[in-house]
Amino acid sequence: MSLDTVLSRIDSDLPDALDRLMHLLRIPSISTDPAYKSDVDGAADWLVEDLKTLGIEAAKRQTTGHPMVVGHAPGDGPHLMFYGHYDVQPVDPLDLWHRDPFDPELQDTPKGRVIRGRGASDDKGQLMTFVEACRAWKAVHGSLPARISFFFEGEEESGSPSLVPFLKAHADELRADLALICDTGLFDPETPAITTMLRGLLGEEITITGPDKDLHSGSYGGMAMNPIRVLARIIAALHDETGRVTVPGFYDGVPELPDDIRAQWEALGFDEAAFLGEVGLSQKAGEAGRSGLEMIWSRPTCEVNGISGGYAGDGFKTVLPSKASAKISFRLVGTQDPLKLRDSFRAMVRGMVPADCSVEFTGHGASPASVMSTTDPAFERARQALSDEWPRDAAFIGSGGSIPVAGYFKDILGMESMLIGFGRDDDLIHSPNEKYDVESFHKGIRSWARILAALT
Amino acid sequence: MSLDTVLSRIDSDLPDALDRLMHLLRIPSISTDPAYKSDVDGAADWLVEDLKTLGIEAAKRQTTGHPMVVGHAPGDGPHLMFYGHYDVQPVDPLDLWHRDPFDPELQDTPKGRVIRGRGASDDKGQLMTFVEACRAWKAVHGSLPARISFFFEGEEESGSPSLVPFLKAHADELRADLALICDTGLFDPETPAITTMLRGLLGEEITITGPDKDLHSGSYGGMAMNPIRVLARIIAALHDETGRVTVPGFYDGVPELPDDIRAQWEALGFDEAAFLGEVGLSQKAGEAGRSGLEMIWSRPTCEVNGISGGYAGDGFKTVLPSKASAKISFRLVGTQDPLKLRDSFRAMVRGMVPADCSVEFTGHGASPASVMSTTDPAFERARQALSDEWPRDAAFIGSGGSIPVAGYFKDILGMESMLIGFGRDDDLIHSPNEKYDVESFHKGIRSWARILAALT
Numbered sequence: 087m088s089l090d091t092v093l094s095r096i097d098s099d100l101p102d103a104l105d106r107l108m109h110l111l112r113i114p115s116i117s118t119d120p121a122y123k124s125d126v127d128g129a130a131d132w133l134v135e136d137l138k139t140l141g142i143e144a145a146k147r148q149t150t151g152h153p154m155v156v157g158h159a160p161g162d163g164p165h166l167m168f169y170g171h172y173d174v175q176p177v178d179p180l181d182l183w184h185r186d187p188f189d190p191e192l193q194d195t196p197k198g199r200v201i202r203g204r205g206a207s208d209d210k211g212q213l214m215t216f217v218e219a220c221r222a223w224k225a226v227h228g229s230l231p232a233r234i235s236f237f238f239e240g241e242e243e244s245g246s247p248s249l250v251p252f253l254k255a256h257a258d259e260l261r262a263d264l265a266l267i268c269d270t271g272l273f274d275p276e277t278p279a280i281t282t283m284l285r286g287l288l289g290e291e292i293t294i295t296g297p298d299k300d301l302h303s304g305s306y307g308g309m310a311m312n313p314i315r316v317l318a319r320i321i322a323a324l325h326d327e328t329g330r331v332t333v334p335g336f337y338d339g340v341p342e343l344p345d346d347i348r349a350q351w352e353a354l355g356f357d358e359a360a361f362l363g364e365v366g367l368s369q370k371a372g373e374a375g376r377s378g379l380e381m382i383w384s385r386p387t388c389e390v391n392g393i394s395g396g397y398a399g400d401g402f403k404t405v406l407p408s409k410a411s412a413k414i415s416f417r418l419v420g421t422q423d424p425l426k427l428r429d430s431f432r433a434m435v436r437g438m439v440p441a442d443c444s445v446e447f448t449g450h451g452a453s454p455a456s457v458m459s460t461t462d463p464a465f466e467r468a469r470q471a472l473s474d475e476w477p478r479d480a481a482f483i484g485s486g487g488s489i490p491v492a493g494y495f496k497d498i499l500g501m502e503s504m505l506i507g508f509g510r511d512d513d514l515i516h517s518p519n520e521k522y523d524v525e526s527f528h529k530g531i532r533s534w535a536r537i538l539a540a541l542t
Numbered sequence: 543m544s545l546d547t548v549l550s551r552i553d554s555d556l557p558d559a560l561d562r563l564m565h566l567l568r569i570p571s572i573s574t575d576p577a578y579k580s581d582v583d584g585a586a587d588w589l590v591e592d593l594k595t596l597g598i599e600a601a602k603r604q605t606t607g608h609p610m611v612v613g614h615a616p617g618d619g620p621h622l623m624f625y626g627h628y629d630v631q632p633v634d635p636l637d638l639w640h641r642d643p644f645d646p647e648l649q650d651t652p653k654g655r656v657i658r659g660r661g662a663s664d665d666k667g668q669l670m671t672f673v674e675a676c677r678a679w680k681a682v683h684g685s686l687p688a689r690i691s692f693f694f695e696g697e698e699e700s701g702s703p704s705l706v707p708f709l710k711a712h713a714d715e716l717r718a719d720l721a722l723i724c725d726t727g728l729f730d731p732e733t734p735a736i737t738t739m740l741r742g743l744l745g746e747e748i749t750i751t752g753p754d755k756d757l758h759s760g761s762y763g764g765m766a767m768n769p770i771r772v773l774a775r776i777i778a779a780l781h782d783e784t785g786r787v788t789v790p791g792f793y794d795g796v797p798e799l800p801d802d803i804r805a806q807w808e809a810l811g812f813d814e815a816a817f818l819g820e821v822g823l824s825q826k827a828g829e830a831g832r833s834g835l836e837m838i839w840s841r842p843t844c845e846v847n848g849i850s851g852g853y854a855g856d857g858f859k860t861v862l863p864s865k866a867s868a869k870i871s872f873r874l875v876g877t878q879d880p881l882k883l884r885d886s887f888r889a890m891v892r893g894m895v896p897a898d899c900s901v902e903f904t905g906h907g908a909s910p911a912s913v914m915s916t917t918d919p920a921f922e923r924a925r926q927a928l929s930d931e932w933p934r935d936a937a938f939i940g941s942g943g944s945i946p947v948a949g950y951f952k953d954i955l956g957m958e959s960m961l962i963g964f965g966r967d968d969d970l971i972h973s974p975n976e977k978y979d980v981e982s983f984h985k986g987i988r989s990w991a992r993i994l995a996a997l998t
Binding site for chain 2: 118119120125169182234244245252285287295296298300301302303304305306307308309310312314315317319322323324325331361366367368369370371372373378381382385386389391392393394395396398399400401402403404405406407408412413415417440441442443450451486487511515516517
């Protein structure tokens with residue numbers, strides 16, 4: 087009965103919950119761009135104040151980068167820790183947005199009502215599902231159902247440079263029985279999911295320098311090495327003809343999918359053609375002979391996230407540039423060692439740079455994959471709670487995205503994480519016109535209330 | 543005697559001539575960027591007014607792009623036409639300039655006094671050498687030594703889209719006995735040169751589209767094709783291991799260097815190590831077995847002048863981009879057919895694009911190489927006049943840069959061109975901190991006075 091009261095309270099409070107989310111979405115907390123530093127700070131302040139309205143002792147905690155927000159609510163039963171991040175991705179290319187990314191609005195679409203704006207799904211909307219569930223619980227019961235710690239990060243989209251030092255410095259304060267992380271998706275709009283396999287991420291930026299200044303391609307072309315040519319050869323060599331990554335030792339620690347998991351995934355009925363078709367593609371680009379779900383959940387990848395060099399403005403400029411750069415990232419699985427792969431990648435690149443050119447490397451994050459242990463009965467109880475809320479039963483799935491914090495929680499705090507989120511594949515996270523379905527938000531809040539009831 | 547008087551006048555007028563050049567350099571006439579359209583127009587107005595001070599009937603002549611400046615001075619003897627261009631290259635990367643590119647100044651350097659600013663060498667300073675020679679001649683003699691037409695273009699740095707239509711529409715007005723073009727360089731600071739071989743230019747911009755929107759590399763990486771990967775494979779395939787360009791049919795019409803020209807070039811004592819060393823390189827990047835002068839004067843090339851795709855800002859963004867673009871140019875020699883090569887290049891690129899990706903092409907100029915006929919005795923007279931001014935005798939040389947106008951003058955007006963210029967290899971044209979030596983400017987003006995005397 088008491089859960090039903092909480093769920094009713096969530097339903098009636100939805101308009102106000104949406105208003106609160108809109109406030110948070112209006113703060114352009116882009117962590118990767120130093121120009122937005124004060125906005126990231128402002129988003130942290132907003133969250134501290136919001137947690138305080140729940141009677142939670144919360145504070146902004148400084149780091150050498152953007153601040154963490156930490157709050158503690160006392161209570162009986164298990165000690166749960168909830169993690170989300172309040173920073174967002176950059177918004178470029180801005181001209182592809184249909185409205186200001188930081189002027190969010192509710193929009194009716196053929197697939198339902200959505201919240202449109204940067205961070206609506208990743209991760210402000212998701213973060214607030216848990217906060218709103220707690221707010222409703224508190225309103226109905228006067229207190230939360232368990233001892234709960236809140237831990238919000240402001241650097242998730244920029245490689246989390248302060249996360250590990252902060253966890254190490256405050257391990258005793260932050261350690262709980264179980265972490266709840268809301269930064270993943272539904273399997274499909276009707277099927278909720280608990281993500282138990284997460285790919286790791288290795289980010290590398292390489293800059294090739296050829297001539298020590300930009301040259302005229304007429305005066306020097308043919309005789310002087312062009313760094314774009316060097317960079318293109320390196321990138322072209324990163325995959326072989328079958329789509330496999332060629333970095334030496336890359337597949338060390340990459341496990342084959344166990345038969346039972348493979349069977350479970352096949353039963354999900356993943357529509358590869360529809361998945362690619364929604365983004366205008368028709369061919370799987372990964373390793374030959376792998377299923378689509380393997381490619382995005384359980385196989386490692388190499389992507390070029392950005393490339394630049396020479397003149398890229400309007401018109402044409404016959405420059406032979408001094409420098410060319412690329413941002414390259416690797417998604418990692420199993421026990422692939424990111425630092426070992428970084429060394430192997432850099433050695434491979436160095437071997438392809440002509441003697442009179444040079445290469446500089448900048449590392450952007452290096453986190454291994456995470457595979458959750460689902461033997462804790464809490465996983466099965468949460469799966470049942472989710473199944474009660476949604477049309478179809480919840481599934482244990484993998485995720486292509488990297489959520490390194492789960493690995494750090496395990497390594498540094500010895501704490502398992504349960505990854506539950508309500509994003510959809512078409513949320514356009516990291517892209518122009520990001521959205522979050524109002525249904526994801528509403529049923530997400532309700533799902534957390536059910537899970538809190540089930541775990542306590 | 544009268545030539546000496548003109549030369550003395552040039553010497554005494556040098557400070558005023560530098561002042562006039564500074565005025566012209568302050569106008570940011572970047573033709574390739576639409577934002578500077580009114581400035582390109584303003585530079586044309588400035589030149590019209592300056593020619594009028596010489597008593598020359600001059601006017602700005604509209605085209606569908608930037609205007610031409612045309613002036614005619616009556617006179618006896620041969621009809622000469624002088625060509626230069628008043629538009630300049632873009633200035634990016636702006637942060638590598640040591641001062642505002644359009645706030646020029648005279649600077650003392652270890653190699654002598656220079657005029658620093660965008661366009662100082664390419665081509666405003668060079669253009670003004672001829673105008674100033676005419677000004678001195680007129681001041682001394684009251685008239686010019688021949689019938690001279692002035693033809694200044696404002697689109698040379700953006701592919702000259704209006705040039706051919708304008709030449710065709712005004713062929714009778716513009717046709718002269720010989721064109722004088724000042725947009726080339728000295729062989730070295732002591733050795734003047736008449737350029738008789740000019741490479742042509744084919745410019746191509748290609749844009750690869752993979753997914754129809756930017757994607758999250760975690761959600762899609764491994765399954766969705768990355769257009770940067772497609773583009774890198776194309777660029778990497780444009781040269782083979784020996785440095786030859788792989789576009790089918792590329793070497794059709796590329797002649798071997800005649801033995802006499804090869805011997806003449808070998809006698810020039812070109813220091814390949816010093817040429818590359820000045821820009822921080824040590825290895826020739828062109829076709830194996832070719833000399834450095836061949837690589838930059840008489841062999842065709844393929845360069846990537848710019849590349850872009852995905853996130854190139856500060857930090858890291860795990861985007862799998864929808865599009866990737868490159869600006870690619872080919873320097874052409876002999877009788878290579880630019881339009882045929884454009885077709886062959888595009889067919890090769892199309893063949894490398896996966897079925898579910900697409901490619902768009904934008905052409906940026908297509909001009910064949912020019913090889914001058916030096917049988918006209920004017921060439922030898924001009925060579926002698928140059929040799930009188932400079933420490934070492936003038937040479938007939940090739941040029942890596944493309945000056946398509948010489949080919950158009952021949953094809954459309956049936957007019958030979960004599961290319962004489964005073965730029966140095968270290969002028970940083972098309973690069974940050976462009977300069978023109980005051981000696982180039984001063985002796986350039988004196989050289990034109992001597993050439994006018996020799997040709998008339």
